[in-house]
Amino acid sequence: MMQKLDKRSRATLFRDRLTEAMSDRGETQAGLARRIGVDRSTVSQLLTGGGARLPNAQVVAECAGALGVSADWLLGRTDRPETAADLVAAAMEITRAPRALVDEQIFAWHQQAAGYKVRHVPAGLPDMFKTPEVLKWEYEPSLGRSTEQALGASQDRLSWMRQARSDYEIAVPLYELTSFAKGTGYYEGLPAPVRRAQLDRLGELHEHFYPTLRLHLFDARQLFASPLTVFGPLMAVLYIGQNYLAFRDTDRVQFMTRHFDLLVREALIDARELPAFLDDLRKAI
Helix, strand or coil: CCCCCHHHHHHHHHHHHHHHHHHHHCCCCHHHHHHHHCCCHHHHHHCCCCCCCCCCHHHHHHHHHHHHHCCHHHHCCCCCCCCCHHHHHHHHHEECCCCCCCHHHHHHHHHHCCCCCCEEECCCCCCCCHHHHHHHHHHHHHHHHHHHHHHHHHHHHHHHHHHHHCEEEEEEEEEHHHHHHHHHHCCCCCCCCHHHHHHHHHHHHHHHHHHCEEEEEECCCCCCCCCCCEEEECCEEECCCCEEEEECHHHHHHHHHHHHHHHHHHCCCCCCHHHHHHHHHHHHC
C-alpha cells in the first residue's frame, strides 16, 4: 500500500517524477510544451514551482500521455511508471499453440525455468513420455511426413529433461489413464499392444526420474483443471486450444500454483502409488 502523502510532499514528488520522465525520454521543456499544448513557461512552472500546488487533471494527463507514463505514477499514487495498458501487456501474453509434437515456445519456457519446480496439467498424456508408436498414431494424420523429424525432436526434449535441474510434478485426470488403457473415447482404435507398451514406458520413466518427476492422478468429478503449466515463480500458462495464455504477474502465478497444489493434495493416486496402479491397468488390457 502506498504511503499517504500531504499536498506539499505530493507536489514535490510530482516535480521530481516529471523531471525523471523527461530525462529518461530526452524531452526538453519546449518539446513537452508543444506536445501537451501549453506555453514553455507553464512547463517551467511545473518543474520548478514551489509550494503544495499541483497542476489540473488535464495537464497531468497530457504530461503522462506524452511521456509514456501513468498519471498515477506522476502523482505518487503508484511506484510503477507504466500505464495500465503496458502493465497488462507485460503481465499477460497470448502465444500461438501449434498442433505439433514439439512446441518451441513451450520448450523455451522450460529452459527459462531451469532450476525451478515445474507444475503441469497436460491436455492428455504428456507428449515427452509417449512411445513413438503412440505419437505416430496420434499425430501422423496432422503432421504427415514431418512426424519422424518431430519424433526425434521429442526425444531431444526428453534427453534435456534428464539433465535439467528442475523438479517436475504432473497431475492428470484419473479417467485419462483408464480410458487410455481401455482404448475408449479419444484412444478408441489404439491397438492393445501399443497401449501396454505405453503403460510400461510410463512406469519406466517414473521409476527413472522419481522423485524429481512425480505423477499424480486426480478425480475430475471432484476437481476440474484446464491444461496448464506453472514455471516456478516466473509464469503460469493456460492452454486454450489454438493459443497459450501466459501470465507473469505474481498474484496469478501464485493463484494457479495453489490450484495445482490442491490437485496434488486431493489426488486419488499419488506418485508413490502410481507404479502399482499402472501394473493393474496393464494386466486388465
